[in-house]
Amino acid sequence: xxxxxxxxxxxxxxxxxxxxxxxxAISLDGTTVPDxxxxxxxxxxxxxxxxxxxxxxxxxxxxxxxxxxxVFWISLVFFVAIVGVMIYFCIKYRRKGDVxxxxxxxxxxxAIEILWSVLPSIxxxxxxxxxxxxxxxxxxxxxxxxxxxxxxxxFAWIFTYPDGDQTAELHLVRDRPAKLILQSEDxxxxxxxxxxxxxxxxxxxxxxxxYVNPTQSGQYRLSCNEYCGTGxxxxxTMCEVHDTVDDRKNNTKWIxxxxxxxxxxxxxxxxxxxGCHKVNGEKATGPALNLIWGIDEKLMTGQTVxxxxxxxxxxxxxxxxxxxxxxxxxxxxxxxxGILNQNDVNDIIAYLKxxxxxxxxx
Ligand code: HEC
Ligand SMILES: [Cu+2]
Numbered sequence: 001x002x003x004x005x006x007x008x009x010x011x012x013x014x015x016x017x018x019x020x021x022x023x024x025a026i027s028l029d030g031t032t033v034p035d036x037x038x039x040x041x042x043x044x045x046x047x048x049x050x051x052x053x054x055x056x057x058x059x060x061x062x063x064x065x066x067x068x069x070x071v072f073w074i075s076l077v078f079f080v081a082i083v084g085v086m087i088y089f090c091i092k093y094r095r096k097g098d099v100x101x102x103x104x105x106x107x108x109x110x111a112i113e114i115l116w117s118v119l120p121s122i123x124x125x126x127x128x129x130x131x132x133x134x135x136x137x138x139x140x141x142x143x144x145x146x147x148x149x150x151x152x153x154x155f156a157w158i159f160t161y162p163d164g165d166q167t168a169e170l171h172l173v174r175d176r177p178a179k180l181i182l183q184s185e186d187x188x189x190x191x192x193x194x195x196x197x198x199x200x201x202x203x204x205x206x207x208x209x210x211y212v213n214p215t216q217s218g219q220y221r222l223s224c225n226e227y228c229g230t231g232x233x234x235x236x237t238m239c240e241v242h243d244t245v246d247d248r249k250n251n252t253k254w255i256x257x258x259x260x261x262x263x264x265x266x267x268x269x270x271x272x273x274x275g276c277h278k279v280n281g282e283k284a285t286g287p288a289l290n291l292i293w294g295i296d297e298k299l300m301t302g303q304t305v306x307x308x309x310x311x312x313x314x315x316x317x318x319x320x321x322x323x324x325x326x327x328x329x330x331x332x333x334x335x336x337x338g339i340l341n342q343n344d345v346n347d348i349i350a351y352l353k354x355x356x357x358x359x360x361x362x
Contacts, residue, residue: 054220056215057196057214057241060138061215063133070127139211142177142211146161147179147181150170150183151343152183152184152185153185155228155231156168156235156237163261167253168253170239172241172248173241173242173244178214182200182201182208183202183346187228188202188228189226190202191222191225193222194220196212205313261350261351264350265346265350265351279355289352290352293349300323316340
């Protein structure tokens, strides 16, 4: 269709080699991301139907594209209708010959005014509804989602799986939902996989989340989408969606971990925290930590806060921020910022989850 032409000119086949070169990313272990990651994104063939949008590789990709095209066509129809009528009126009512004073005209028309208020309102509410629905799909992870930590740093990505193993590319399994927990070691980055239609800011000192249920196996581009320094354009790798869990296990270059994350967390706890926190339910200088994961914690201020990744990070880096009810007004806990990094905190979180799981039902 015609609206594809401007884009085709911008990235004609002549530029393909150049585009390939620029897009071939070197991962941490020195391997190059294969061209197939490009092909599957649809950028290699300007005449393929995938050229306009990359492959739809996630459960919500089709919805995103649908809404995009719906908004595009609605805008186009209104643009043509409004500009068309405008041009027609300009010609029809142009100043002609000796007519000087404007002709009297009706000042308003109730039927038309109601129509042009109600019709766009219905359209806008519909756009909002469809948009909100897919937005929730992207942001609210399914309970059974596998948790993968995504660390962005100048200028690479590191992916950490539940057992502590790491990779330089993101490896997922088809039809196996994943909850990506994003963190940055330095500046603002942005996680972007066009084929998933998923993009999320990666912010230092915060956890952000992205959810994806990959529906098609293959290799897709993954890049940083927020200018983060001179090496920003090198900050790309790929996301490979495998057919099965075994497939992923056997065909991935793992950086093997010596210990499970929770084991590391337990060690840190024993060295740094056990002087003030117990894990048998008893209160000491600080609250017991074995059951706190996931609860709504009551603070000194009377507010409640959900105990999630961010809460734990804040508790460790800025203990004065959310002081637990009964332990105030000034917390006895010192900040561990500079002593424990966010990965150490992740390990502690893994340990807290483990403690909670292993405790007898409440
Ligand atoms: C000097 C004593 C002390 C040490 C050491 C200490 N804490 Fe604390 N911690 C406290 C006190 C007191 C509170 C309660 C007041 C507050 O919320 O800051 C607390 C609160 C917390 C909370 C919030 C608990 C809740 O029930 O919501 C977490 C989580 C936490 N600490 C984790 C840690 C971790 C992890 C370490 C080790 C890296 C650690 N603390 C080391 C004293 C300590
Ligand atoms: Cu970046």
